[in-house]
Amino acid sequence: MTFFSSLQPALPVALIVGLAACAAVVAVASAVRGRPLRPSWLQAPALVLRLGTIALLTFILLNPSVNVSTPTKTSRSAVLLDASASMTLAGTESGTRWEESQKWTRDLGAALKSAGLPEPEIHKFAGDSTIISSAELQAGNSLPDGQQTKLAAALEKLASGGGSTNIDHVIVVSDGCTQDATRISAALGGLHDAGIRASTKLVGRDVPARNATLLSVLPPRMVRAQSRVIVPVELEAGGVTPKENFELILRDADGTEVARQPVHFSSPAPDSGFSSASRKLSFVSPAQTTRYTLELSGPGKEATLEDNRFSFTLEVVTTKLRVLLAEGTHAKRSLGSEGHFVNDIEMITAACTGTGEIECVTFTPVSQYVDKPNLFAVKFANGEMLVDSSRPFPTTREELHSYDVIMVSDVPVGNFSPEQMQWVVDWVVERGGGFLMAGGNTAFDTGNYDRTPWEKITPVDMLDYGDGHYGKALEVTIPLSVRTHPIWQMTPDAKENAAILDTHPKFGGMNRVRRAKPGATVLAVVQDEPEQPVIAAQNYGRGRSIAYLPDPNGGWGEFVIRWSADNAPTLGDRIELGQGASLTTHPSEARAPATPRPPHPSPHYAAFWVNTMKWLAENSIRWRRDKLSGKILTAQARPGTLLPVAAEFLAESDPAKMAVQEIGARLDVPGSPRIRLIYDRDRREFAGSLPVPADLTAKEVQVLFDTTAGRESLTDVVPCGVLIQNSEYTRSAPDTALMTELAQAGGGEVLTTPESAIAACRAASEARAARDSRAWPQPIWSHWPWWTAVLVLLGLEWVLRRAGRYSPQTPVSTSA
Template identity: 25%
Template sequence: MLDTILRAVGVFGASDSLLFKTPISPWLIVLIGVGLVGLVAYVYRRTIVTVSPGMRYTLIGLKTLAIVLLVVCLLEPVALNSEVTPQQGFLLVLFDDSKSMSIQDGSGTSSRIDAVKRVFSEQALLETFGKRFKVRGFRFSSVTERLGDISELTAEGDATDIAGALDQAAGEFRDMPLAGIVLVSDGGDNASPGSGALTGATDYLKSQKVPVFSVGVGGNRIAKDIEILKVATSKTLTTGSITDLYVTIKSSGYEGRAVDLEIREGARLVRTENIRLGKDGDTQRIKLALSPVSPGIFEYTAEIRLQNWEMIVENNQRRFIIDNRAKTGRILYVEGYPRKEFKFIRRALEDDPRLKAVSMVRISPEGRLYRQGIQDVSELQEGYPRTRRELFTYDAIIFGDVEAAWFAPEQLKMTEEFVSVRGGGFLMLGGDQAFSEGGYAGTPIEDALPVRLLGGSGAWGSGVTDRSFRLQLTAEGLTHPLTQLGETPEENQQNWNNLPELIGYNRVGVSKPGATVLAVDPTTDALEGSNTILALQRYGRGRSMAITTASSWHWQMLMPSENRSHERFWQQMARWLALSTPGQVTVTLDKESYGEKEAVTITGGVFDETYAPVNEAVVYAHVTGPTGQTESVPLEWTFGEAGVYRAKYQPKMGGMHQVEVSVQSPESITARDQAGFGVATSIAEFTDPTLQNDVLKRLAESTGGVYVPLDQASQLPERIPAVKQMASTTRERDLRDTPPLFFAVVLILGLEWF
């Protein structure tokens, strides 16, 4: 009714709506107004002037109307008017500004970023987009920021984060009508490889119906380039601290050329290998041996010098870390009787300064034990350890020809936990009382082994064969560091071929998922895995191995005394079992080489003597830089991860850094652990630097957009559909001081005098 009165006096439009903005309670004002109306009615009923009833009611009505209008003014009325108008859609243009865009793989000496500037400038693409859309520009590398003009592109970013760029740009315009996103890039998304971030960004844009129109920049092939893709190391498994390096190389334009592969420790050249490059686009895996001179953690560089006409120099080298700390692994070796296999294995372990063999051998039916390598008379005095605190002091355990019944069930379970919880290594050797024949099927030991046991869960039978056979390496065994008896593949195979035959082994079941079989008996069909001789796996935090024969001593007794194959084999097995076992304090880094602006994630682990995680420790990482200056960084406990502490560290300079993690509280934990990392100019942008058009095509197709190469970018304006959205605009108009309302009140009050 009120809006009808206001329209009648001409202060309210037909499409307006009414809103009162007074901070005072409207009901109080209305109550006052009702009181005034009542007072007016009372006064007019008692007037001394004689008037007709009709006139009296007319005067009361006029006064009431005036009071109503005044009360409305006190309520601070405003008229709201909404208008719906069409609005243009936004088009976001994202330019890749990372270092890979500086590669000159275009015509002449033009870089990728120069080609982008030329195409977008000559064809006035941004201006053309602006005729149909509201255009907003961004540039991105490891970070994303607004772009004022295309001339600001520099191609200096250390990484390419396509997912982050899409997320940030789309997030800024979440509530706006988006016609789409134009992504101009070579597709080298390397900020978070394997994280699934790009898939997540794609799924989000698809759900919001925001298409991506990708523009591919660069060539599918670099005409002249040599790239070191990866360097893998064997972590000094072999004797004499020899580290096997596996260098993966990819080249184009230099097929058959002989080049030198140089290995440097810091600035010192330590190894040169002349290699011949393969076919264009093929990858080569080069193996070479390296002997670190000093114990410790060192940064090395693998490099091939720049060749004539080579287009990219940054990817000719790769930095890597070698951990050659002088750690000694303590191995507990348990045998059921003093057999030849025990004698020669123990002798091989004693020859390795990085291994400490502690053995216990049953020498009588009554269970008398012969102990060797013990630290004091109390060690193993009561036989096999009965507490975690005692057992977990070792780094690896070997079970020889000893039956499961000789151990208490609690000891077998504790041994399984030694591997899964402690992170130790476990090996079971062949024998008459080993594997199924020793009653281990269905015990916790079978859970830890890399093979299923016959007579156990899922097995089909049992038996020990006494056949003679020559051990044969599997495809995995030919390249695995554990089974390398030579410096080259040819020498390795020849050394294996020269070894005498073995006699007998325990038949076992199939290898478990995730296990690796390195050697078999080639004279027997691999029925249910029954010809397995050597298998291994990761189990929990640790490692386990099965060697089903007990005749490797033939490799010592039947070979010339100068032949060291037996010793090398067993020392490599034992190092794999023992030297990777973690201590009570551990440190890991998210990677070993960082760019100059990258933060290092340091993760520490803290455990008590039984290797239960400790959550209330005071933990520090001490980072020593190239100048020798040390900086202490507190690590914070990570909620939800027992015994895990983390911190971010920003290096101040390039070069090799050492990290040592220690515990200040509780004081009973005195262990420390070390790691190392290098800081240098990142080469991530020059790793596989060709145009990744598959990435860009998938991104466009998944979101409903299209992919075009840069030379066809002029097609984009007509291929991006216009998106218009109706936008609502609301305007307020104060009604208290409008002339019609003022004159209406004056007129109503003045009528009484006529």
């Protein structure tokens, strides 16, 4: 700094210099023209002293100053060492990311020490950050076990003084896989305010951790006792090969094994590197509500076992299914050799009621060939049909809606009014009922059902009247693609079941159709005509429907009613009971012999119809919930995401009233908000999404539904499994982009070697010193030597003048 640049005069320099010059001129003039000092040599020193005083005062008026600064503290760098569980994954070249991070940090400390810089302060972080010593790092006692990576939280803690107060530089050693990336910007703002730069060191390579996961488990909410339950399971794995043997094991609350299936994962997907597998666990439901635990077991060690178990509760409903059967066949057959008889219709009803789970109400026309109302209820006694006057055919919507399944076989359309047919359609669409139409001489087109409301809900397109009647024998084939359908599950053993299906009898005839409707599942076809369906099924609205195109009994069903094992009771020839005026009952023959009644003569036929009734009734709301039924629209809840839910309001069917109904849902978790569900006219249900807390750790959560109907408060509670996945293993690729952006935004560098960090550490220290340094100008005239000099000069001049003698002036003489 030059002399003049340190001057800070209060007055303009020119003015000060001008005044000083004037004062000097006056001093010189006074010395020349004033009284001289004696001896004369004192004149010059006195003048010099005065001029020196003027010069010194002029210098003081120019206000010279020097810069003064505060001393700065020695600063140091800090290392943020990622200690989350993902650091157990593969390192950049070999070993784990944690081992690579430890070695790099140790080498960094040594490099800084060699360069004359202080060693770094070491922090490890996962969900939180803590300071560890170099000795701890050397000993390797700190292991990466954090279940979360909260990098932003660690940076915020460091910026707020979570370490030493003289940190000027933080080096993040991590794979960048953090769960709070959205808060990184705010954390960097805190570092900037604290004068801390941020650099990064990326570790790791993209090698999936060895870990298998139960990705999705979708058990039904409610089932009937002793019914077959199918639980779809989706699995995902990383770091495993297709040859490795895993197993899915289902156990009940007592630990008893219920089902087991082997699992082999696919080859890793090219884009994600993860393998997948899908399975369907099948078992028979117990007699009461039971809790189950599904486990995935495999060879070798996995990164975590937390996502290998899933528990769920299976609610067993004991309400009996109600089946309305309208059948036009009037015939019986001998059963065994001891005088027992069985009615052809009873072959179906006895199979259903024999389970103890199904109640059948049977109606038959006086004549199946009379196309007008002539149905009456019947009971069976040793093959005879007895009139049941206590059960008239339903004449109101409510009566029809009290059933779960309606089966119509060989009964012409004239037996039902248009209003009754529409009630059935509404019952299928809105209440999830199951409708089945079976073939015969007065069914489908020959029963005049084409272009009726019931034709709309059946899964086939009917031919014109009479064109579909086919009275010749035909063989059937059950396609391999549908053999896993619930109606074909005769026995739990897959091989035995396949052998049973291969023995399916032929039919004596059927009602041919144009085609199965789009979306329908064809469950059986004519062997010689694969395009001609024999049995077809579909979902329709909330409910289901089946077209069984042959006759389930009678003439066309002569062979199928004998679908049995070799040791089944002998079934005799058909005995007609008549139609119309010839219909007769024989009360004397209704009394069964005293000997025990033989079992069902056709076990496979019986199993088929039981399966069919249960499948048709599966969506029926009658046995599920009376007025409000909630459901979860995804396999499991995932923390930090939205859970889609829906609710059916069963207390009302008017669309206009449904649209204004207020229904809400919330999670049974403290602080969880109640979300109003919005009515979806197409789905006929209320739908919405519930926020799942990100910190939810429970394995199961309850979803609460509520509404009001009149003065009645309606509620429903649906349990929902929670998929707890360790986010540390859901992605294996290091986040290069995040670590690069962090270094750029933090004013630091992306580091590679410990040596490359030395320059970054020095630059950060210099920047901190420049930031913390405080300098200001200090006037030098405030120091006492300057004023002492002024006083000395003035004092010496005064002494000289006192010592000098004044010489008197000699008057000048003049002569005239």
